[in-house]
Amino acid sequence: MLLSELAxxxxxEMENGIRYGYLSETECIFDPKTGKILGFELIEPSRMPFHRKKSASLFIPWEEIYLIGEDRILFRKAFNTRRHYDG
Structure with missing residues (x-):
C-alpha cells in the first residue's frame, strides 16, 4: 500500500471510538537509519488566534495500529508526549 493511499x-481510537481526523493531517515519523515508520504525530493547533505555538500533540506508534481498513485506521492508544518516539 502506498503512503498516499494511507493518507x-x-x-x-478503538477504545473510545474517538475520531482524530485523517492520516494526511499527521506527520509521519521515520527512523532515519532504517526508513521504518515509527508512528504518526497529530498536532492540535493552538486555540489562541495568531498564536504560532503548538498547544498539544499526540503520537500514535506504529505498534498501536490494530487494523488498516478500506477507509479507516483503527489504533489502540495515542500518547500525549511528543518525545515518545525519541527513545
Missing part, C-alpha cells in the same frame, strides 16, 4: 484514511 486518505480516517484515524479512530
Amino acid at each position: 486518505e484514511k480516517e484515524l479512530i
